[in-house]
Amino acid sequence: MKRWLVLSSLFLMILSITLVFGGMMHSPLPEFPSINQISQDNWQKLAQQRILFGHASVGGNIVTGIQELQNQHPEITLNLVASETPWTVNRSGLIHFYLGSQPHPHQFSDSALAKIAAFSYLIESRIKNSVDIALFKLCWADINSNTDVVSLFTSYKTTIAKLMQDFPQTTFVQVTTPLVAEPEGVSAIKQWLKRLLGKSSSHLSDNVKINQLNDLIRSEYTGKTPIFDLATIESMLPDGTRQTFSDGGKTFFSLVPEYTSDMGHLNQTGRRVVAEQFLVFLADVASQRSPATSSQI
Structure with a gap:
């Protein structure tokens, strides 16, 4: 009898961990487009x-x-320009910079x-x-279980609306916030036990908040402005197929474990998948614009 109870408890524990901390949604979306297209x-x-x-x-x-894809595909001639003073760059290309390193008068904790x-x-x-296309992304580290998602999105929406009004020549792209992977194996069991004891997993809560923010972005901008749906x-x-987890009876999405080595940043597999889709997305946005209509920076 005790053996049966132990086995039943183990089965229920494993089932609960699977439902909460990870699984696959088997109603697949269309497969990724390829840069070869x-x-x-x-x-x-x-x-x-x-x-x-x-x-x-x-x-x-x-x-x-x-960069890794360009090494294999010489037809992709997009210049990659890293600059902490992007306003000084006077050529075409992807002018990328670490957001927040430039001086500005606003102070936020x-x-x-x-x-x-x-x-x-x-x-x-x-x-x-002076640019044709402009976009920025938040990081998963910017969102936590204490984030007021509605207030944050309101600030984001107000800011983007003003930029679009003031600079109509520029295509402002929205980007969903990247996800984190949910724990697996022993880590998942530890998290499950914490939840069982009433100790919530902040990691899980962070991912829920990110999902909520991304839903607001999709709801507001789909069909209105281009969205690079990174998440x-x-x-x-x-x-x-989608990587999912459950919390409070609801299904949310998380980072595919095979795409990361530390639960948040992209490994070689992950960055290749995302970079390819980013290039396909940008090529589509560019194809709908007149070439090089902007002025010099």
């Missing part, structure tokens, strides 16, 4: 664009992935609000109408 003409159009990209560490992973303000100030005071790509295997 992009015409040479569209690659050339992309190379003519001036693209401003503010990011932190995950963005750096993506840029590294682009909240890192997400600080990045939003820094990007806005950079555009308003330095860049103005969807990070949670999706190439065959279209």
